[in-house]
Amino acid sequence: MPPLPTLPPPSTPPNEKALAVLRAAAAVFLVHGFSAATTDMIQREARVSKATVYAHYPNKEALFIAVIEHECARMAATFRAIATAPNAISASLFELGRAYLQIVLSPIGLALFRVVAAEAPRFPDLGRSFFLAGPQNIAALVTSHIERAARAGEIDVQAVGVDAAAALFLSMLRGDSQLESLTHPDASPSAAQVDDWVRLAVTTFLLAFGKRAAKGAR
């Protein structure tokens, strides 16, 4: 009897310990930033010896880069999931906006932004990765949604163009909410507060680009 083939480890089997290191590193780097984080913290958080950390990553910088790239990929996957979700076709600006803001204002979203903004001068590639995985990704989503709405005659964005309209919508969403959350780390915004922000952005967007009926009816 041939031996039952043990389930072959997937192509790139991240070693169990290697994964523990990466997860621990994420936790530590996202809380303390690059410089204040120490390999000791990571080693302890991963319940692993210091040598094990260096067995999988050549140095602290490489580990940091791996962490941020990993988080960016997760963020990108989240946005792709929104894009391909069954309700995507009927997704309103409001739903899209709320999904975006919930990610941006989540503890991980804020921490990632803090770290990337702070370390972009030192790690320029990470700044670009973050921009592509997050803002760029969601902007493409919103743009296509706006394009559809424009073709359907629901809105008119000729004054600024589709891309700018999408960017402005996202800017209005992020604007104050992200700034307040970044500078007031104690207070986490409530779900109701988030909804208020989204409504405000949607209202203003439609005032600017909605068909005149919406405004004239007032």
Add this chain to the structure above:
Amino acid sequence: MPPLPTLPPPSTPPNEKALAVLRAAAAVFLVHGFSAATTDMIQREARVSKATVYAHYPNKEALFIAVIEHECARMAATFRAIATAPNAISASLFELGRAYLQIVLSPIGLALFRVVAAEAPRFPDLGRSFFLAGPQNIAALVTSHIERAARAGEIDVQAVGVDAAAALFLSMLRGDSQLESLTHPDASPSAAQVDDWVRLAVTTFLLAFGKRAAKGAR
């Protein structure tokens, strides 16, 4: 309501060396952030001995706090200068917006934002100081400008309120420009690019809140 205390003047003794230390510390902290900055760098930059640094500031944290408070106070002063400038009464949204964006996107403005965002969890007071000195300050300015325009019948912001309208205008201004500058530290936006961003925000603001003639005339 207790009177808003003006930011307490940073305890800067008129001492020549103390000022050199503070200026050097600003240069170092704004470039490297708190943790990566070392007192050696500051000492060297100030052309002063290490003991002199500690003669004026009890430790690295206190020096950092002094630096950030000082920069926030400078920023607040800049905005107050805009407010009281002779041309303030005739200042258009465009001029106000450009002044704001030039400060936000300046090397110091970006560096200050990076550092404050990164260190706000560790130094919550600095987050608050920054918010009051910068966004809050300029928002008050824009709000009063919008209020005047609304009373003059040039715009109608009843749909969202004056405060929200001001916040949205500033959010549209900052939005993409600040995000791109933060994540792409190599490329500094040109003056023309800045003007484009301001025009875009003003255009959209007027589309949303301008009297219908502006929109109907299109």
Add this chain to the structure above:
DNA sequence: GTCTATATGAAGATAGAC
């Protein structure tokens, strides 16, 4: 690959002369 133990350097902060 994983551990314990350690080398090596640098950081924050101080002592003591002037």
Add this chain to the structure above:
DNA sequence: GTCTATCTTCATATAGAC
């Protein structure tokens, strides 16, 4: 107040056994 010299601690990274 200011300097030179130094103390102490701790960080990154490695050596060598298993």
